[in-house]
Amino acid sequence: MxxxxxxxxxxxxxxxxxxxxxxxxxxxxxxxxxxxxxxxVKESWPVLTSIGITRFITDAGWYPLEKLFGLAPMLGATVIVSTLAVLIAAPLGIASAIFCSFIAPRRIAQAYRSLIALLAGIPSVAYGLWGLTVLVPLIGQFQPPGASLLAASLILSLMILPTIALTTDAAISTVPKSYLQGATALGLTREATIIKVILPAARASIGAGILLAAARALGETMAVLMVAGNVVQFPTSLFDPMRTLTANMALEMAYATGDHRASLFVSGLMLTAIVMALATLAWRLSGGRVHG
Amino acid sequence: MAEMAITRKNNSARDLGLMLVVWSATAIIIAAFTWIIGDFIIHGFERLSWSFLTTSPSNAGRSGGIAPILVSTLLILLIAITVALPIGVATAAFLSEFTRVGGRVRQITTLSLDILAGVPSIVFGLFGNAFFCIWLGLGFSILSGGLTLACMVLPILIRTTQAGLSSVPDEWRRGASALGLSRGAALTHILLPAATPAIAAGLMLGIGRAAAETAALIFTSGYVDRMPSSLDDSGRALAVHIYDLTMNVAGGDANAYASALVLISLLILINSVAVTLTNRYGSQRITAS
Structure with a gap:
C-alpha cells in the first residue's frame, strides 16, 4: 500500500x-x-440494575413471570450440546481432511472438497427440518420422545463438520513441504508421517478451526430449536429434551415484555461474551504461532 | 496446494488402522449428506411445480405456493445489499488505500469488524428488534429485516473487498501516481475495477448468508405471508416460512420440503457463482502480477 x-x-x-x-x-x-x-446493554439495563447479574445464575429456575431468572440450566445445555457436537465433528473433520490431502487422488479430492463446501452452504432451517422429520422419529423409536440432546448434537455436528474439515485441510496445506521431504528421507511410513509430523505441525491452526466451529455451535439457533425438544432442564441423559440459550430467545421474544424481555437481552449479552472469548482464543492460537 | 504425495506406503498394521479410520469417516460423511440431500430432492419434488412458485400459500401454508414469500425474500435481500454494499466497499477502500498497514485506525476497524462477524445471528435479531423495529419505529417490516441483515453481511463484504484491493499489485498504484492520476481517479478507474471479481464474490457470499438466515428475521421482518404492498409491510422470508411450516403448522412438512428445496437450490446457485468468480479472479491475479 x-x-x-x-x-x-x-x-x-x-x-x-x-x-x-x-x-x-x-x-x-x-x-x-x-x-x-x-x-x-440498554435493553438489559432495567433487569441488571434491579436484580443483578448473579441471580441469573443462582435462581432456582426459569420462571420469568414469577421473577425467577435462572439461566443456568439453559447455559449448561448450550455448553453440553456444543461440546458433544465438537466431540463428534472434530475426529470426522480431521479424518476427512487427511483423506483430502494425502489419500484421495487429486480429482476425487477436488470433488470431495466441493461436496464439503456445498454442505457448508445448506441453511440451518433445512438441517432443522431434516432433523425433525427424519432423525427425531428415528431416535424416538428407541427412546421416546426423540427430540433430545442426542438429536441436537448430531444435527449440530453435521453443521460444523464442514468448518472443521475445511480449516484442517487449509492448516495441513500450510505445513512446509520440507517437513514431508524430511519425513520421507527418514524413511517414515505414511501413518507415522501423518500422525507424528504433519498433524503436530498444524495443530495450532487445527485447534483454532475447532474453536471457531465451537463458537458457531454455541450461537446456532434454528436447527437446535427445531430438534431439541425445548424443555428447560439440565439434560441428565442423551435422550433428555433440553433448551439452549439461543432457542430460548427465539421462542420467547415474541411475547416477552418488561423484565422478561430484558432478561432475554441479558442472555444475548452472555452468549455474545462466550462466543467472543472463544473467537479471541482461536485468533491467538492461530496468530501466535509460526511454523518452523 | 503443494503436492503432497507420500511415496512410501507399507502395509503395517498401524497404517492399515489409520486408513480404516480415514476411509470410514469419509464414508460416514458422504453417506450422511447423500441421505440429507436425497431426502430434500425426493420429498421436495413431490410438491415443487411452476404453480408452487407462482401462487399464494393457503390454509396456513399447508397448500398453495410461495409466491409472496419469494417476493418478500427478494425485497429483504435487495435492501440488505443496497445498504451494505456502498458502505462496505467504501470502508474497504478507506482501509486498504487510505490507512497504513499496521496503523492504529486499520487495527481498530479490522478488530471491530472481526468481532461483528462473530456475533451470533439471534443477537443481530435482538438488536434489530430493539433498534430498527422499536427505537426507529419501523415496526415489523421488510425494511427492518433488510437493515438487520445489512449489519450482518457488512463484515463479509468489507473483508472480501479488502482482499481484492490488497491483491492489486503496488506497481499499478505507482503507475497511476506517475501518470498524475488523483487518488480518486486511481480508485475508480484502476483499483476498484481490478477488484470487481472479488467484490462480486463477496456480494454473492453475503447474499447467500442473508438468504439462509432465519433467527435474525423472526423478530424484525415478521411472519405475515401475504404479498407485501410496501417496504413497511411485514414480510415472511423463505427460511422463516420453512421454520414456521415445520414447527407451527401440523401437516406442513410437504410444503416445507418443497420450500427448502427451492432455498437450497438458490443457495447452491449463489455459492457456485461466488466460487467461479473467486477462481477466475485467482487466475487473473496470476497473469496480472
Missing part, C-alpha cells in the same frame, strides 16, 4: 472530499459494533 502524506496527488481537492466520505463510511462500520453493544 502506498500512503505517504507528502504525495502530490493527495493535495487534490476531490481527493480530500473522497477521503472524508470513505472515512465516514469506515466510522459508520466501526460504530455499528458499538451501537449493537449499546442497545443490548
Amino acid at each position: 502506498i500512503s505517504s502524506k507528502s504525495s502530490f496527488s493527495f493535495l487534490w481537492r476531490n481527493d480530500k472530499i473522497l477521503g472524508r466520505v470513505l472515512w465516514a463510511s469506515a466510522c459508520l462500520s466501526t460504530a455499528l459494533l458499538i451501537l449493537i453493544a449499546m442497545f443490548l
Whole structure:
C-alpha cells in the first residue's frame, strides 16, 4: 500500500472530499459494533440494575413471570450440546481432511472438497427440518420422545463438520513441504508421517478451526430449536429434551415484555461474551504461532 | 496446494488402522449428506411445480405456493445489499488505500469488524428488534429485516473487498501516481475495477448468508405471508416460512420440503457463482502480477 502524506496527488481537492466520505463510511462500520453493544446493554439495563447479574445464575429456575431468572440450566445445555457436537465433528473433520490431502487422488479430492463446501452452504432451517422429520422419529423409536440432546448434537455436528474439515485441510496445506521431504528421507511410513509430523505441525491452526466451529455451535439457533425438544432442564441423559440459550430467545421474544424481555437481552449479552472469548482464543492460537 | 504425495506406503498394521479410520469417516460423511440431500430432492419434488412458485400459500401454508414469500425474500435481500454494499466497499477502500498497514485506525476497524462477524445471528435479531423495529419505529417490516441483515453481511463484504484491493499489485498504484492520476481517479478507474471479481464474490457470499438466515428475521421482518404492498409491510422470508411450516403448522412438512428445496437450490446457485468468480479472479491475479 502506498500512503505517504507528502504525495502530490493527495493535495487534490476531490481527493480530500473522497477521503472524508470513505472515512465516514469506515466510522459508520466501526460504530455499528458499538451501537449493537449499546442497545443490548440498554435493553438489559432495567433487569441488571434491579436484580443483578448473579441471580441469573443462582435462581432456582426459569420462571420469568414469577421473577425467577435462572439461566443456568439453559447455559449448561448450550455448553453440553456444543461440546458433544465438537466431540463428534472434530475426529470426522480431521479424518476427512487427511483423506483430502494425502489419500484421495487429486480429482476425487477436488470433488470431495466441493461436496464439503456445498454442505457448508445448506441453511440451518433445512438441517432443522431434516432433523425433525427424519432423525427425531428415528431416535424416538428407541427412546421416546426423540427430540433430545442426542438429536441436537448430531444435527449440530453435521453443521460444523464442514468448518472443521475445511480449516484442517487449509492448516495441513500450510505445513512446509520440507517437513514431508524430511519425513520421507527418514524413511517414515505414511501413518507415522501423518500422525507424528504433519498433524503436530498444524495443530495450532487445527485447534483454532475447532474453536471457531465451537463458537458457531454455541450461537446456532434454528436447527437446535427445531430438534431439541425445548424443555428447560439440565439434560441428565442423551435422550433428555433440553433448551439452549439461543432457542430460548427465539421462542420467547415474541411475547416477552418488561423484565422478561430484558432478561432475554441479558442472555444475548452472555452468549455474545462466550462466543467472543472463544473467537479471541482461536485468533491467538492461530496468530501466535509460526511454523518452523 | 503443494503436492503432497507420500511415496512410501507399507502395509503395517498401524497404517492399515489409520486408513480404516480415514476411509470410514469419509464414508460416514458422504453417506450422511447423500441421505440429507436425497431426502430434500425426493420429498421436495413431490410438491415443487411452476404453480408452487407462482401462487399464494393457503390454509396456513399447508397448500398453495410461495409466491409472496419469494417476493418478500427478494425485497429483504435487495435492501440488505443496497445498504451494505456502498458502505462496505467504501470502508474497504478507506482501509486498504487510505490507512497504513499496521496503523492504529486499520487495527481498530479490522478488530471491530472481526468481532461483528462473530456475533451470533439471534443477537443481530435482538438488536434489530430493539433498534430498527422499536427505537426507529419501523415496526415489523421488510425494511427492518433488510437493515438487520445489512449489519450482518457488512463484515463479509468489507473483508472480501479488502482482499481484492490488497491483491492489486503496488506497481499499478505507482503507475497511476506517475501518470498524475488523483487518488480518486486511481480508485475508480484502476483499483476498484481490478477488484470487481472479488467484490462480486463477496456480494454473492453475503447474499447467500442473508438468504439462509432465519433467527435474525423472526423478530424484525415478521411472519405475515401475504404479498407485501410496501417496504413497511411485514414480510415472511423463505427460511422463516420453512421454520414456521415445520414447527407451527401440523401437516406442513410437504410444503416445507418443497420450500427448502427451492432455498437450497438458490443457495447452491449463489455459492457456485461466488466460487467461479473467486477462481477466475485467482487466475487473473496470476497473469496480472
